[in-house]
Structure formats: C-alpha cells, structure tokens
Amino acid sequence: MTRYIVLLRGINVSGKNKLPMQDLRELLSELGYENVQTYIQSGNIILDSEKEKLVLEKEIKVGIKSKFGYDVPVIARTVKSIEKAIQGNPYPVDNEKVVAVIFLSKVATKTDVEINRAEEDQFTILEDVVYIYCPNGFGRSKLTINVFEKKLNVSATSRNWRTTKKLLELAQ
Structure with missing residues (x-):
C-alpha cells in the first residue's frame, strides 16, 4: 500500500468548481481508496492505494468529471517525493x-x-x-x-x- 498526496487544481477557488470535501472523500472511498482525508477546501487529499500513480490520477480525474462535472488536473505524489x-x-x-x-x-x-x-x-x-x-x-x-x-x-x-x-x- 502506498500513501499518496493528491493535489487538485482549481477546486473551490474564487467561487468556481465548488466541491465539498465530504463529497470528494465519499467519491474517493467509492473508488476504493483507503484512509482518505482532505486538508482545507482547495483539493488536498491524502490517501492509500495499491494503484500506480498514473492510474490513480486518471481514475480520480474521471471520477470527479463524471460525478461533479469538473475537468481538473490531478497530480499525485508519494510521501517520499513530497519529502x-x-x-x-x-x-x-x-x-x-x-x-x-x-x-x-x-x-x-x-x-x-x-x-x-x-x-x-x-x-x-x-x-x-x-x-x-x-x-x-x-x-x-x-x-x-x-x-x-x-x-x-x-x-x-x-x-x-x-x-x-x-x-x-x-x-x-
């Protein structure tokens, strides 16, 4: 299991792309991610997954687009890469x-x-x-x-x- 920090661009900025973090956490749990938590309201996510980085990024991007209608960049990093x-x-x-x-x-x-x-x-x-x-x-x-x-x-x-x-x- 890999711990990822996932960064979304353009969520809850200047009243655009409003996405409650509770709804985002629910989506990510539905997609099978574990230990999902968010930090502040601007698309900062910490989660655990067995999936590869590129698969995870694509899956989250598609999930947000299909559930909320927002086409936003999704960039995932491991804890080691943030360090x-x-x-x-x-x-x-x-x-x-x-x-x-x-x-x-x-x-x-x-x-x-x-x-x-x-x-x-x-x-x-x-x-x-x-x-x-x-x-x-x-x-x-x-x-x-x-x-x-x-x-x-x-x-x-x-x-x-x-x-x-x-x-x-x-x-x-």
Whole structure:
C-alpha cells in the first residue's frame, strides 16, 4: 500500500468548481481508496492505494468529471517525493508566504526558460517541481502556473510552502 498526496487544481477557488470535501472523500472511498482525508477546501487529499500513480490520477480525474462535472488536473505524489520536494527547496523560508511549490504532471524537459518577471522574483525548476520565491508576494508576480504550463508543456498545480509542509506532516 502506498500513501499518496493528491493535489487538485482549481477546486473551490474564487467561487468556481465548488466541491465539498465530504463529497470528494465519499467519491474517493467509492473508488476504493483507503484512509482518505482532505486538508482545507482547495483539493488536498491524502490517501492509500495499491494503484500506480498514473492510474490513480486518471481514475480520480474521471471520477470527479463524471460525478461533479469538473475537468481538473490531478497530480499525485508519494510521501517520499513530497519529502524530496521540501528538501530540494533552494529559497529561504523565514517568510513562508513568499515561497511556493508548483507540482508538474511530469519531469520538465527544459529547466532554462525565459519568463518576464520582476527582478526580485525567482524560480528554480528541478525535475517535476518548480520552486517560486516572490519576496514582495505573489499578487503581482508573473510566475504563474499558466506560464509554467505553457513554457514546459505540462499540467501543474501549486501549493504555498506552509500547505506543502502540512500535507507532508499529515501524511507521515
């Protein structure tokens, strides 16, 4: 049995794609996943499964689409891969509100991409993760999920540093 952290993109954001976590947990249990729990209202799931990562992602995506009508990216990570993502962060986390992690659907084939950005905003691409550091906050940053999806030809979802750490803590 493998413990997964599953990240949905675009759930319960700005009043769109409203999906009560209780309903999501019920769906995942119906699909045969075990020890299902959610964290906050934005599509963070911890569960156990014997299924392979790609099978799990597809099955959850199809389940959400058929039951709720939402076509959202689903990205699953093992506890070990989240640990690795946290350990690989190259940026200071004394202010957790300015660091985020973008989880990619696959390993990036390029790591040197050109993005128009504020001088102080920084990013680092390592395999299937993009670390973002925006010391003045994310509100005006050009380092968005959409930009990275387009430049890297992947699906993606992001979590702030605090949520990423909390998901690992809950999964361990």
